[in-house]
Amino acid sequence: MPTKPASLNIDDELSAQVDQSELLGLLGYNVRRAYLVIQTHFDAQMEKLDLRQADFAVLSMLRSNPGINQKALAEALAIAPPNLATLLDRLESSGLLGRQRSTDDKRIQLVSLTPQGVKLHTQALKAAQKADEAALHQLSAGEREQLKRLLSKIFAG
Amino acid sequence: MPTKPASLNIDDELSAQVDQSELLGLLGYNVRRAYLVIQTHFDAQMEKLDLRQADFAVLSMLRSNPGINQKALAEALAIAPPNLATLLDRLESSGLLGRQRSTDDKRIQLVSLTPQGVKLHTQALKAAQKADEAALHQLSAGEREQLKRLLSKIFAG
DNA sequence: TATTGTTATACTCTATAACTATA
DNA sequence: TATAGTTATAGAGTATAACAATA
Numbered sequence: 001m002p003t004k005p006a007s008l009n010i011d012d013e014l015s016a017q018v019d020q021s022e023l024l025g026l027l028g029y030n031v032r033r034a035y036l037v038i039q040t041h042f043d044a045q046m047e048k049l050d051l052r053q054a055d056f057a058v059l060s061m062l063r064s065n066p067g068i069n070q071k072a073l074a075e076a077l078a079i080a081p082p083n084l085a086t087l088l089d090r091l092e093s094s095g096l097l098g099r100q101r102s103t104d105d106k107r108i109q110l111v112s113l114t115p116q117g118v119k120l121h122t123q124a125l126k127a128a129q130k131a132d133e134a135a136l137h138q139l140s141a142g143e144r145e146q147l148k149r150l151l152s153k154i155f156a157g
Numbered sequence: 158m159p160t161k162p163a164s165l166n167i168d169d170e171l172s173a174q175v176d177q178s179e180l181l182g183l184l185g186y187n188v189r190r191a192y193l194v195i196q197t198h199f200d201a202q203m204e205k206l207d208l209r210q211a212d213f214a215v216l217s218m219l220r221s222n223p224g225i226n227q228k229a230l231a232e233a234l235a236i237a238p239p240n241l242a243t244l245l246d247r248l249e250s251s252g253l254l255g256r257q258r259s260t261d262d263k264r265i266q267l268v269s270l271t272p273q274g275v276k277l278h279t280q281a282l283k284a285a286q287k288a289d290e291a292a293l294h295q296l297s298a299g300e301r302e303q304l305k306r307l308l309s310k311i312f313a314g
Numbered sequence: 315t316a317t318t319g320t321t322a323t324a325c326t327c328t329a330t331a332a333c334t335a336t337a
Numbered sequence: 338t339a340t341a342g343t344t345a346t347a348g349a350g351t352a353t354a355a356c357a358a359t360a
Contacts, residue, residue, distance in 0.1 A: 018233045019221040022282065023214060027289050028195040030305050032210075033312040035192040036235060038185040052349085053189075057180060064176040071318065076175045078193060080352060085320055107318040107359045125179065132184050138310045147307040148187050150300055155190040157295040209326085228341060237329060242343055264336045264341040317360070326351075333344070 041135040045127040049120060054079060054087055056128060059113065059121040062097060066112045069102070073111065096120055198292040202284035206277060211236060211244055213285060216270065216278040219254060223269045226259070230268065253277060 023029045039053070046056060057077050061068065074084045088111065091097050096117035102108040113121065136144055180186045196210070203213060214234050218225065231241045245268065248254050253274035259265035270278065293301055 018218065018225060018229055020218065020233055022217045022221055024309070026285055027293055027301055027305055027308075028199050028285065029214070030308040030312075031188065031192050031195050033235070034308040035188050037312045037314070038188050042185050054350085057186070060179045061175065061177065064179055068175060069318080072175055076177060078190070081319065082321075082353080083351065089320095105318085105360070109319070128183055128185065135311060136184055138314055139307065143307055143310075144184060146303065148184055150296060150304045150307070151184075151187040151191040152181070153295045153300075154292060155187075155194045157194075211327090226341080238342065239330080239344075240328065246343095262337070262341085264334095266342070315360095318358085319356100320358100321354100321356075323354085324352080327349080329348075330346085331344100332346105334342085335340100336342100337338095337340075 038131070038135045041131040042128065045131040045134075046124065049124050049127060051120075051124055054083075055091060056124050058084075058087065058091065059096070059117060059124055062111060062113045063118065063121045067100075067110045069108045069110055071108075091117070195288070195292045198288040199285065202288040202291075203281065206281055206284060208277075208281055211240075212248060213281050215241075215244060215248065216253070216274060216281055219268060219270045220275065220278045224257075224267045226265045226267055228265075248274070 042053060046052065051059070054077070057079075058073065061073055061076060065073075070081065070084055070088070073079075074081045077084075079087070088097065088099065092099060095114055097111055097113050099109045099111050102110055139147065199210060203209065208216070211234070214236075215230065218230055218233060222230075227238065227241055227245070230236075231238045234241075236244070245254065245256065249256060252271055254268055254270050256266045256268050259267055296304065
């Protein structure tokens with residue numbers, strides 16, 4: 001190694017000698033970086049329950065909307081129908097939900113949680129709230145509400 | 158089709174008869190949905206320039222930090238070194254950047270934009286700003302600053 | 315003909331292990 | 338031994354086309 005002491009090495013502890021101001025000036029990049037942090041906390045929490053992000057979203061929707069059909073579920077969660085189909089296959093195999101053909105229109109599958117699914121959702125919601133807390137501990141309650149309001153203007157906009 | 162008129166079909170135009178309140182109560186989910194919207198605008202802009210998200214981030218960093226090494230670049234952008242290596246291969250093949258072995262330490266690659274890379278970055282920055290604008294048109298200048306501040310508290314934590 | 319859901323498939327993104335060359 | 342970078346590869350997430358069943 002050259003004669004430079006480690007403590008003066010530009011790329012190490014003191015690091016961040018790099019100029020990221022252009023990227024940080026773009027809101028899209030800030031959203032991306034924040035999303036990566038939140039994802040990490042969320043995944044860490046859900047790993048214990050063997051659930052992925054989309055799995056939790058589905059469990060949550062089914063809890064609040066029992067008997068929802070797959071088209072409505074796919075639209076609400078912005079999941080492509082083929083990907084939802086295989087996701088539901090997996091959760092159904094795990095005994096978390098059931099699918100029932102509508103008698104009105106036999107093309108339609110009505111999806112509901114099993115009691116086991118309800119139980120897991122209850123645990124998963126607590127885990128999701130913990131992940132939120134871990135990622136957002138720097139923000140006050142007011143800041144969290146403000147952030148939620150601003151974000152929802154982007155996607156509900 | 159049953160006798161229901163289309164205009165009363167729960168899953169159609171009026172739709173959103175679904176309860177998403179639990180998910181929307183989680184900040185992580187709000188960040189995710191906002192990120193998806195921003196991604197869409199960003200990708201649409203970058204498609205014209207044949208650039209992906211990470212490509213733009215690299216061009217931006219190289220513009221502000223010419224001669225940065227790959228380790229520092231990978232760390233700053235949170236890209237795994239193997240993925241950065243192949244990304245740089247591609248941009249180098251396209252004539253956008255060059256890699257030069259450091260004479261001090263021959264393990265290190267120093268990366269810089271070519272004049273063509275500088276030119277493309279200039280266009281790409283404008284495109285990124287357009288994408289920001291398109292995604293954030295609902296927010297006032299003050300709200301955008303506020304949002305940036307709150308997001309950076311999450312990832313700069 | 316149009317719609318719901320499925321199957322098969324492909325493409326991108328991300329992550330990991332093993333290697334090289336240098337130190 | 339440790340580090341910078343590379344290669345190869347595998348996995349997850351996402352997207353599209355073609356199909357079956359039903360309307």
